[in-house]
Amino acid sequence: xKRKPILxxxxxxxxxxxxxxxxxxxxxxxxxxxxxxxxxxxxxLRPLATMFWQQVDLYLGASIALNAAILAAAAIACWMACQxxxxxxxxxxxxxxxxxxxxxxxxxxQSETASTIAAFTAPSGIPFSLAIDFTFKNSAMLxxxxxxxxxxHVAFLSEARQRAEARAIRILxxxxxx
Numbered sequence: 001x002k003r004k005p006i007l008x009x010x011x012x013x014x015x016x017x018x019x020x021x022x023x024x025x026x027x028x029x030x031x032x033x034x035x036x037x038x039x040x041x042x043x044x045l046r047p048l049a050t051m052f053w054q055q056v057d058l059y060l061g062a063s064i065a066l067n068a069a070i071l072a073a074a075a076i077a078c079w080m081a082c083q084x085x086x087x088x089x090x091x092x093x094x095x096x097x098x099x100x101x102x103x104x105x106x107x108x109x110q111s112e113t114a115s116t117i118a119a120f121t122a123p124s125g126i127p128f129s130l131a132i133d134f135t136f137k138n139s140a141m142l143x144x145x146x147x148x149x150x151x152x153h154v155a156f157l158s159e160a161r162q163r164a165e166a167r168a169i170r171i172l173x174x175x176x177x178x
Contacts, residue, residue, distance in 0.1 A: 003090075003155035003158075003159065005079075005082040005083050005090075006082075007151055008082040008090045008093070008094060008148075008151070008152065008155070009078060009079055009082040009093075010148060011094055011097050011098070011144060011145055011147075011148030012078040012082075012093050012094060012096075012097040013075065013078070014097075014141075014144065015097045015100055015101055015104075016071055016074055016075050016078070018045065018048055018049055018104075019049045019052065019053070019071060020068075020071050021041075021045055022042075022045040022046065022048065022049035022050065022053065023049075023053065023064060023067050023068070023071070025038065025041045025042040025045050026042060026053075027064055029042045048104050048105075049104060051104075052104065053067065056070065077093075078093045078097075081093040087152075087155070087156045087159065090152055090155075091152050091156065094145075094148045094149050094151075094152045095149055095152070097145065097148070098142075098145035098146070098148065098149055101141050101142065101145050102142065102145075105138045105141065105142065
């Protein structure tokens with residue numbers, strides 16, 4: 001199986017697209033504050049990306065141009081990682097995107113560790129709980145992320161198997177020549 005960089009780039013691109021759409025909706029909401037459609041779009045995207053952009057704006061300043069530059073740089077870095085020969089890079093881009101999606105979902109649903117939902121007991125005996133909102137949108141995002149990571153693993157394992165087969169053939173040829 002030959003890995004396809006576009007499939008490896010799909011999930012990180014989805015995460016970057018969500019971040020870009022939230023910034024665009026925020027910008028357009030500022031330009032058209034009386035538009036109900038802009039409010040609907042912004043309210044749908046806000047829980048997913050607003051906390052991230054608030055932190056970026058806090059540390060780097062509130063500039064849409066800077067936000068666009070950050071997104072462009074991240075997209076270029078992810079694309080280059082998915083094109084790289086070494087599998088560690090496409091693993092990294094997909095798995096970081098999945099962790100980022102989980103973080104966005106946890107922050108967007110205001111998950112708390114002191115709630116009564118989904119209580120667990122740690123091996124040390126300390127009880128704790130975590131509440132995460134698994135709506136259809138959040139669940140679909142996590143399923144897509146897990147599928148992207150699974151594709152990374154399948155691509156890596158098939159490449160490793162092909163390398164092992166080629167190495168075995170070369171070793172057999174060397175044994176025959178000796």
